[in-house]
Amino acid sequence: MLSTVRPVKPFGKKMLHFLEYIRKALGEDVTRKNIPRALSIFKGIMLHSVPYHFSSKKFKM
Numbered sequence: 001m002l003s004t005v006r007p008v009k010p011f012g013k014k015m016l017h018f019l020e021y022i023r024k025a026l027g028e029d030v031t032r033k034n035i036p037r038a039l040s041i042f043k044g045i046m047l048h049s050v051p052y053h054f055s056s057k058k059f060k061m
Helices: 018-025 034-053
Strands: none
Touching: none
């Protein structure tokens, strides 16, 4: 969930989970697989919430 904000603010600090810091300290290779999943979560939120907010049921004259 930390990476869902990354597409909105791509030039911010790189956010890591604290377990990734521990794995780096132990010398393991930390591969980041969460970016594609975060993008799919973000896309799902946008596809399901944006149409609701701009629907005619939401805005009444």
